[in-house]
Amino acid sequence: MKMSVFIAAYNGAPYIGEQLASILDQTLPVGEIILVDDCSSDQTIRAAEDFLFARGAGLTEASSLHPAPGRCLPGRAVKRFRLPAGQDAILVLNKENLGVDSNFITGLKEYPAGDVILLSDQDDIWEANKAEAVCAAFSGREDILLLQHKMALIDETGNAIEGSDFPGYMLGKSNTYSLAKVATTKKRPFGNASGCCCAIRRGLLDFVSAGRQFKDIYYDFLISAAATAIGGNFVLDASLTRHRLHPENYSFAKGDTVAKGLKRGRDSSAGHCEKRLGLLLSEQALMGYLLGEVMPAGQTTQTAYAAWLAKRSDIFAKRIEYLQNENLFGLLSLARRLPWYGDAGVWLGDVYYTASSLLRR
Numbered sequence: 001m002k003m004s005v006f007i008a009a010y011n012g013a014p015y016i017g018e019q020l021a022s023i024l025d026q027t028l029p030v031g032e033i034i035l036v037d038d039c040s041s042d043q044t045i046r047a048a049e050d051f052l053f054a055r056g057a058g059l060t061e062a063s064s065l066h067p068a069p070g071r072c073l074p075g076r077a078v079k080r081f082r083l084p085a086g087q088d089a090i091l092v093l094n095k096e097n098l099g100v101d102s103n104f105i106t107g108l109k110e111y112p113a114g115d116v117i118l119l120s121d122q123d124d125i126w127e128a129n130k131a132e133a134v135c136a137a138f139s140g141r142e143d144i145l146l147l148q149h150k151m152a153l154i155d156e157t158g159n160a161i162e163g164s165d166f167p168g169y170m171l172g173k174s175n176t177y178s179l180a181k182v183a184t185t186k187k188r189p190f191g192n193a194s195g196c197c198c199a200i201r202r203g204l205l206d207f208v209s210a211g212r213q214f215k216d217i218y219y220d221f222l223i224s225a226a227a228t229a230i231g232g233n234f235v236l237d238a239s240l241t242r243h244r245l246h247p248e249n250y251s252f253a254k255g256d257t258v259a260k261g262l263k264r265g266r267d268s269s270a271g272h273c274e275k276r277l278g279l280l281l282s283e284q285a286l287m288g289y290l291l292g293e294v295m296p297a298g299q300t301t302q303t304a305y306a307a308w309l310a311k312r313s314d315i316f317a318k319r320i321e322y323l324q325n326e327n328l329f330g331l332l333s334l335a336r337r338l339p340w341y342g343d344a345g346v347w348l349g350d351v352y353y354t355a356s357s358l359l360r361r
Contacts, residue, residue, distance in 0.1 A: 004114030008103040012122030028132035032088040036107040057081040104219040109209040121196040130240040145232030156246035187342035191228040195220035
């Protein structure tokens with residue numbers, strides 16, 4: 001089984017060397033590492049190149065990767081390296097800034113050659129046995145399309161963070177290495193995943209690359225949704241990544257609570273209301289894609305999940321209709337459907353946005 005590592009980078013120069021070192025120093029070597037830089041302004045690509053040369057890598061193919069800081073080249077530039085252990089490394093500089101989600105989705109379809117692709121942030125640290133554990137989990141299990149694992153949290157200096165607000169289901173210290181299918185709930189209908197803790201089978205990429213049509217959908221949300229729809233979303237009970245939290249990094253958004261839902265309502269403007277509606281329209285389109293294309297193509301037998309997702313889509317259609325028409329009474333009537341919101345704060349946010357809009361008239 002060939003394993004590829006894919007890193008979507010942007011302004012990660014301070015940490016990229018430590019991350020690459022943890023990937024190269026695995027107990028089971030990965031076959032290739034691909035880093036796609038999204039027009040960084042801090043010479044991330046040069047820092048990665050310097051690290052590879054320091055590790056004895058030889059250059060096998062090259063085009064210039066060094067425009068002025070913060071500026072991109074007319075077309076994508078690529079450098080390919082071969083490391084002493086036989087691993088390949090590919091450094092890519094985008095011709096324009098795509099944003100983290102588009103960078104992942106576009107690059108994943110184009111570059112990795114592995115049977116399994118491990119996704120990586122630019123500033124984390126992998127445990128030394130991560131690749132070995134992931135490979136063992138995938139071996140002989142064609143039903144696994146997405147494998148998630150647990151993580152620990154560190155600060156910018158690498159010290160452990162305790163008492164985080166991150167969801168508990170992503171944090172783990174038990175390390176039983178047991179496998180389980182990710183359960184769906186009304187709060188997590190797509191088995192939500194954090195990209196830095198994901199490995200995907202190549203067969204999932206066709207469904208993921210089609211996700212470029214869904215504006216505002218996070219790349220890891222899309223990957224998790226596609227794998228869940230087909231029945232191939234699994235979690236490994238092992239903490240295999242130390243995920244770094246610092247002011248400049250991009251991390252998954254935590255769900256709304258009642259307090260946050262109300263606060264966002266109080267801070268709302270016409271622009272915020274429009275963005276909220278746009279997110280809902282994107283998620284509604286995603287559900288249609290899962291029901292109409294992903295599940296039939298994946299030959300899933302998850303009829304109960306399909307029925308459940310169809311019902312959720314119907315409720316979302318009502319929610320969108322009421323928001324578009326600023327129908328406050330309609331939104332209030334959805335209180336009886338509160339469990340389908342996943343969190344009362346989200347419903348309160350809808351009500352507050354609409355009431356605020358009506359009062360601005």
